[in-house]
Amino acid sequence: QVQLVESGGGRVQAGGSLRLSCAASGRTFSTYGMGWFRQAPGKERELVGRINSNKSTYYTDQVKGRFTISRDNAKKMVYLQMDSLKPEDTAVYYCAARSSPSREYEYWGQGTQVTVSS
Numbered sequence: 001q002v003q004l005v006e007s008g009g010g011r012v013q014a015g016g017s018l019r020l021s022c023a024a025s026g027r028t029f030s031t032y033g034m035g036w037f038r039q040a041p042g043k044e045r046e047l048v049g050r051i052n053s054n055k056s057t058y059y060t061d062q063v064k065g066r067f068t069i070s071r072d073n074a075k076k077m078v079y080l081q082m083d084s085l086k087p088e089d090t091a092v093y094y095c096a097a098r099s100s101p102s103r104e105y106e107y108w109g110q111g112t113q114v115t116v117s118s
Contacts, residue, residue: 001025001026001107002024002025002026002029002032002097002106002107003024003025003026003107004022004023004024004025004095004096004097004107004108004109005022005023005109005110006020006021006022006093006094006095006109006110006111006112007020007021007022007023007112008020008021008112009093009112009113009114010113010114010115011115011116011117012085012114012115012116012117013116013117013118014085014086014087014116014117014118015084015085016085016116017081017082017083017084017085018082018085018114019079019080019081019082020036020079020080020082020093020095020112020114021077021078021079022034022036022077022078022079022080022095022109023076023077024076024077024078024097025076026076028099029073029076029097030053030073031053031099032053032097032098032099033050033051033052033053033097033098033099033100033101034050034051034069034071034078034095034096034097035047035048035049035050035051035095035096035097035098035105036048036049036050036067036069036078036080036093036094036095036096037093037094037095037096037105038089038091038092038093038094038114039091039092039094039111040088040090040091040092043091045094046060047060048060048062048063048067048080048093049063049067049069049080050069051069051070051071051078052101055070055071057069063082063089066082066083066084066085067080067081067082067083068080068081068083069081078095080093080095082114085114085116086116087116087117087118088116089114089116090114090115090116091113091114092111092112092113092114093111093112093113093114094108094109094110094111095108095109096108096109
C-alpha cells in the first residue's frame with residue numbers, strides 16, 4: 001500500500017515557477033514508477049510526465065523543456081519543477097504510483113491546485 005500527499009501548489013504569474021512535492025509512504029517506494037497528472041476544469045485528466053524506478057523520465061510535448069520530474073528515494077519524495085508557466089498549465093496536479101510499467105497507476109494523491117495568471 002502506498003499513500004501519496006501532494007503539496008506546493010498555489011497561484012503564480014505567467015512565466016513564473018513552482019515546485020510541487022509528493023510525499024509517499026510504503027517500504028518499497030523506490031521500486032514504484034511515479035507519474036504526475038493534471039486535470040483542468042472541464043477537461044479530462046492528462047499525463048504530465050513520469051519517472052521510473054531507474055529514474056528515467058518521460059514528458060509530454062506540452063511540458064517538455066519547461067517541467068522537470070525528480071525523485072529522492074531516501075526521502076520517499078517526488079518533485080515536479082515547473083518553469084516558464086503558462087495560463088494553460090492551470091489545473092489540479094496529482095501524483096500517482098504504480099508497481100510495474102505494465103500496470104495502470106494504482107495509487108493517487110488528493111491533488112494540489114496550480115493557478116497561472118496572465
